[in-house]
Amino acid sequence: MSGSIWRSLHGLVSRLFPASYRWPAQDIRLDGRLLHLVGSIHMGTRDMQPLPARLLRQLQKADALIVEADITQGGSPFDTAEEREPLSVRLTPDEQTRLTALCNELHLSLSMFDTLPAWQIALMLQAQQAQRLGLRPDYGIDYQLLQAAKTLNKPIIELEGADTQIALLKSLPDDGMALLQDTLTHWHTNARLLQLMVSWWLDAPPREPHIALPSTFSSALNDTLISQRNALWRDRLRALPSGHYVVAVGALHLYGEENLLMLLQR
Template sequence: MKSSLWHGLQQWVTRLFPASYRWPALDIRLGDRRLHLTGSIHMGTRDMQPLPAGLLRQLQKADALVVEADITQGESPFTGVETAPPLATRLEPAALQQLTALCETLSLSLSLFDHLPFWQIALMLQAQQAQRLGLRPQYGVDYQLLQAAKSAGKRIIELEGPDTQIALLKSLPQDGLALLLDTLTHWHTNARLLQTMISWWLDAPPARQPVRLPGTFSSELNDTLMRNRNQHWRDLLQALPPGRYVVAVGALHLYGDDNLPALLKQ
């Protein structure tokens, strides 16, 4: 009886005070599946390399690494993307003026984007912003984890894969116009959000939930790019075979409304 009460107390304490790490992560147990759920930044700064020793020990103990997509594969995800009509025929004058001004600020030629779908323009602008903040793909958390997992002979499990991610972007209404407009509208907010996520890795992750984050997506986009994907990932993670897993997904999926940890604990 005492043992049962003590076990119950331990579980209660664990729920109230989950294991804390100096990187954004938490441990979740789903029956016979143990997940070390880590919030990744897809592009990182030089001082984010190497990864914390504690995270690499988690990977050594794991049966597999779970990522959104294996980004170490060589082919560009934009290969085969169809060209679009000129921007002047697709964008409202105010949005075109806003994009032109941003290109001038970034010292980019507007012609670079003239025949690209809106979603691709948005991603390229976001990549430019990250680079100007000192972030590089080779220092990204999931990239480093993938390299370490492959060196250790660990199994790699993709939640989506690059093809699925591109298909999702191609499925956005109006070629992803809302994603481009949100990128332009929330340009400075997104920069602050990137800096916040960097601080989660270099300084300390947020200690308390819920974390209120500035909105950089419209409601419809948030459903498509965050909430619906979190729900799909929850189902995939719950269906994993018994074992230990390090799971690396974008850090924003760990926080905010309908975040992945909350869905897994339901």
């Protein structure tokens, strides 16, 4: 076989079967930009520490680490100053029953949520669920990458930042009631999804980005929290100067419909 034919076949195989890693990640080249896209989990298990040596080598040779937000910065994102109607007014009887049952299961006081915005209640419940599954913020992949980047004196680039994330949540219609309703409705599905993502790091990540994932968001929420943000991140990544970057985003942004990898390859 001639050298030119072999090189052509090798290039085809490389495109069909990109370099695989034992963590959820893909490499993508955009002209002079090489991106190592990592599917992060914001809370992880003890077994996910330390990060794989091969991933740390990727970071060591990178020009910068890119994350959704630098979560190592202190301060609470929550503002509870605004008064709201009690949950008994805002929730249907069925939703109130589900929330009460979850609070009992998690040993939480229902009264602590009474005047909080619905999106904040949803996030607090999801954080409690993750902790019940043995996940902790300091074992999260993006947190570990941020700590490693700071040790290596690598620049850190935020795709949106914590203030933008909170502003997005505050802009959700009806104080983010749909997010709370989805959290209550898909509670067990979300637990399975968390366990699935942990298995991607501890066992074997999926090779195919277009896998079908269990839905834990309504269509409108998925568009706001996943698809629209993926499109914004695509534009930011395409605007980067030439260089090598490690990019850590929530794992769900790299799989399923309209995932970030697919948008970058269009």
